[in-house]
Amino acid sequence: xxxxxxxxxxxxxxxxxxxxxxxxxxxxxxxxxxxxxxxxxxxxxxxxxxxxxxxxxxxxxxxxxxxxxxxxxxxxxxxxxxxxxxxxxxxxxxxxxxxxxxxxxxxxxxxxxxxxxxxxxxxxxxxxxxxxxxxxxxxxxxxxxxxxxxxxxxxxxxxxxxxxxxxxxxxxxxxxxxxxxxxxxxxxxxxxxxxxxxxxxxxxxxxxxxxxxxxxxxxxxxxxxxxxxxxxxxxxxxxxxxxxxxxxxxxxxxxxxxxxxxxxxxxxxxxxxxxxxxxxxxxxxxxxxxxxxxxxxxxxxxxxxxxxxxxxxxxxxxxxxxxxxxxxxxxxxxxxxxxxxxxxxxxxxxxxxxxxxxxxxxxxxxxxxxxxxxxxxxxxxxxxxxxxxxxxxxxxxxxxxxxxxxxxxxxxxxxxxxxxxxxxxxxxxxxxxxxxxxxxxxxxxxxxxxxx
Amino acid sequence: xxxxxxxxxxxxxxxxxxxxxxxxxxxxxxxxxxxxxxxxxxxxxxxxxxxxxxxxxxxxxxxxxxxxxxxxxxxxxxxxxxxxxxxxxxxxxxxxxxxxxxxxxxxxxxxxxxxxxxxxxxxxxxxxxxxxxxxxxxxxxxxxxxxxxxxxxxxxxxxxxxxxxxxxxxxxxx
Numbered sequence: 001x002x003x004x005x006x007x008x009x010x011x012x013x014x015x016x017x018x019x020x021x022x023x024x025x026x027x028x029x030x031x032x033x034x035x036x037x038x039x040x041x042x043x044x045x046x047x048x049x050x051x052x053x054x055x056x057x058x059x060x061x062x063x064x065x066x067x068x069x070x071x072x073x074x075x076x077x078x079x080x081x082x083x084x085x086x087x088x089x090x091x092x093x094x095x096x097x098x099x100x101x102x103x104x105x106x107x108x109x110x111x112x113x114x115x116x117x118x119x120x121x122x123x124x125x126x127x128x129x130x131x132x133x134x135x136x137x138x139x140x141x142x143x144x145x146x147x148x149x150x151x152x153x154x155x156x157x158x159x160x161x162x163x164x165x166x167x168x169x170x171x172x173x174x175x176x177x178x179x180x181x182x183x184x185x186x187x188x189x190x191x192x193x194x195x196x197x198x199x200x201x202x203x204x205x206x207x208x209x210x211x212x213x214x215x216x217x218x219x220x221x222x223x224x225x226x227x228x229x230x231x232x233x234x235x236x237x238x239x240x241x242x243x244x245x246x247x248x249x250x251x252x253x254x255x256x257x258x259x260x261x262x263x264x265x266x267x268x269x270x271x272x273x274x275x276x277x278x279x280x281x282x283x284x285x286x287x288x289x290x291x292x293x294x295x296x297x298x299x300x301x302x303x304x305x306x307x308x309x310x311x312x313x314x315x316x317x318x319x320x321x322x323x324x325x326x327x328x329x330x331x332x333x334x335x336x337x338x339x340x341x342x343x344x345x346x347x348x349x350x351x352x353x354x355x356x357x358x359x360x361x362x363x364x365x366x367x368x369x370x371x372x373x374x375x376x377x378x379x380x381x382x383x384x385x386x387x388x389x390x391x392x393x394x395x396x397x398x399x400x401x402x403x404x405x406x407x408x409x410x411x412x413x414x415x416x417x418x419x420x421x422x423x424x425x426x427x428x429x430x431x432x433x434x435x436x437x438x439x440x441x442x443x444x445x446x447x448x449x450x451x452x
Numbered sequence: 453x454x455x456x457x458x459x460x461x462x463x464x465x466x467x468x469x470x471x472x473x474x475x476x477x478x479x480x481x482x483x484x485x486x487x488x489x490x491x492x493x494x495x496x497x498x499x500x501x502x503x504x505x506x507x508x509x510x511x512x513x514x515x516x517x518x519x520x521x522x523x524x525x526x527x528x529x530x531x532x533x534x535x536x537x538x539x540x541x542x543x544x545x546x547x548x549x550x551x552x553x554x555x556x557x558x559x560x561x562x563x564x565x566x567x568x569x570x571x572x573x574x575x576x577x578x579x580x581x582x583x584x585x586x587x588x589x590x591x592x593x594x595x596x597x598x599x600x601x602x603x604x605x606x607x608x609x610x611x612x613x614x615x616x617x618x619x620x621x622x623x624x625x626x
Contacts, residue, residue: 018588019487019488019587019588020587020588023487023587023588144522144526150531151530151531152531152533153526153527153530153531154526155527155533155535156523156526156527156542156545156546156549157527157535157538157542157545157546161549162548162549162552165548165549165552165553166548166552169552169553169555169556172556172559172560173555173556173559173560176559176560176563177559180563183572184487184488184586187586188487188586188587190578190586191580191583191584191585191586191587192587203578204574204575205574207567207572207573207574207576208571208572208573208576208577208578208579209572209586210485210578210579210580210581210585210586211485211486211487211585211586211591212483212484212485212570213483213484213485213486213489213490213493213494213497213499214483214499214570215570215572216486216489216490216493217489217494217499217502218502218504218566218569218570219489219566219570220489220502221501221502221504221505222502222504222508222562222563222566225504225505225508225558225559225562226559226562226563229508229512229555229558229559230559232551232555233552233555233559236548236551236552236555240548243548439487440487440488440489441488443487443488443588444488444489444491
């Protein structure tokens with residue numbers, strides 16, 4: 001049984017845990033008082049959230065003019081943040097769905113938190129197009145609904161309209177996937193808790209789950225189907241996001257490489273964010289036995305692979321700009337690397353191309369503090385990637401007399417910080433009230449009670 | 453003859469073997485309860501594969517067809533608007549939204565069908581076969597309908613496979 005730990009397949013969970021121990025380890029942090037580290041985190045993130053709410057409130061009551069956008073640069077921080085956050089979400093789906101289809105059992109330790117991350121990131125992402133409208137109370141205009149204007153419908157030929165459907169489908173499907181995956185664990189919490197209120201709430205949420213094999217059979221089929229649907233979904237969502245740019249005729253945006261380039265970039269940035277969060281959750285929730293160096297190592301290797309694709313995309317873009325013989329296209333790329341925003345371009349290259357190369361070294365992969373710092377570098381680099389794509393393509397257009405620059409205002413910076421506040425506040429609340437690790441899946445990969 | 457027995461086990465291996473043996477001897481397996489999906493239990497219980505895949509396919513196709521029709525109807529029939537000289541029925545441009553609708557209908561629809569089929573509702577009355585079944589206990593519930601089976605055989609089989617508790621229930625429960 002548990003003695004047969006071979007060199008071929010090291011245990012996924014350290015410390016020789018049994019199913020009962022798993023329940024205990026993962027549920028007990030939810031039952032006691034939160035650690036001081038959690039309170040500090042919540043205080044910081046909710047302050048940032050308050051800052052973001054204030055900045056957004058000011059923007060909505062005053063007008064979009066409080067942002068640094070101008071006639072030439074019509075998209076700035078708002079759309080950069082949107083693409084950044086939606087990309088963050090993609091790694092969650094990659095881990096929960098794609099790795100599930102590939103039977104990568106190590107994902108059990110991180111899939112729940114990665115899925116939660118997806119949902120919170122998509123919430124942050126959705127916020128930006130909403131406030132970018134300037135009059136978010138009219139946001140329902142983006143949906144096709146029968147109206148008194150003769151039933152004037154939305155333009156289904158527009159990539160921005162595709163985006164509405166892609167992002168809302170992505171949010172709903174991710175939410176369902178996350179919730180359905182959590183039902184057995186909610187039942188575990190329901191049967192453990194002594195608080196009457198919690199039992200009622202978990203009782204409702206767990207839908208009377210009792211672990212019947214007939215239901216498990218159906219449940220597992222549905223889970224597999226959801227994973228199968230979420231996989232093409234995640235590719236379609238970021239492809240469609242990239243079409244917001246690629247279907248325009250602007251040099252620097254109008255390229256066929258955009259869909260795969262954006263998907264790879266999204267997964268790359270999301271993996272970095274998963275790593276950041278995992279390392280935090282591991283410390284704050286004391287889950288060292290479950291999120292082991294092996295998980296971190298696997299994530300680092302995935303980052304090397306995705307970073308390689310992203311680096312290839314960067315060089316392909318440059319090559320094609322030269323090879324196309326189109327002077328406008330060539331200008332945009334020279335301007336990116338050597339123009340007024342070259343600092344942003346080289347920050348992006350440094351963080352996204354050079355940083356992941358350090359993960360080739362096992363010494364670096366196994367130094368968790370270093371991995372944490374490097375993952376933050378990649379997060380920064382991927383934010384700059386979107387900034388570079390959006391701002392450098394816009395600020396020097398076809399007519400030199402309309403060339404302009406873009407300087408973000410304090411309000412925009414505060415809104416970006418606010419989105420981080422929202423993300424981390426939601427994540428910390430999730431860590432506190434719901435099981436961060438899927439107990440039912442972890443129990444299934446233990447060595448206990450099996451012939452191995 | 454209608455006896456109902458419930459045995460509680462502590463490991464996946466035990467519940468698999470016990471289920472397999474009891475079924476082979478002619479007991480009817482009512483259900484097996486476990487804290488995580490035990491792979492191979494469907495074979496031990498003799499359950500057929502779930503038909504949810506067909507449900508999912510049908511719903512996804514229905515979603516795609518509905519959305520494609522809706523886009524063509526709104527853009528070319530209900531209120532045609534000339535946008536940049538593009539054809540009113542711009543079929544290739546309607547594909548992304550059609551695809552998203554297929555995923556949305558397929559995913560949410562399948563989940564709803566599963567919840568209804570398994571009678572998992574927020575107001576469902578909780579029927580736990582034994583305490584700890586969502587923690588680390590495995591429960592086998594079986595029924596004896598064949599009066600010719602030797603008395604006490606099921607108990608002995610379950611005990612041999614390491615049952616820590618065996619209970620005889622009245623039929624009204626569960």
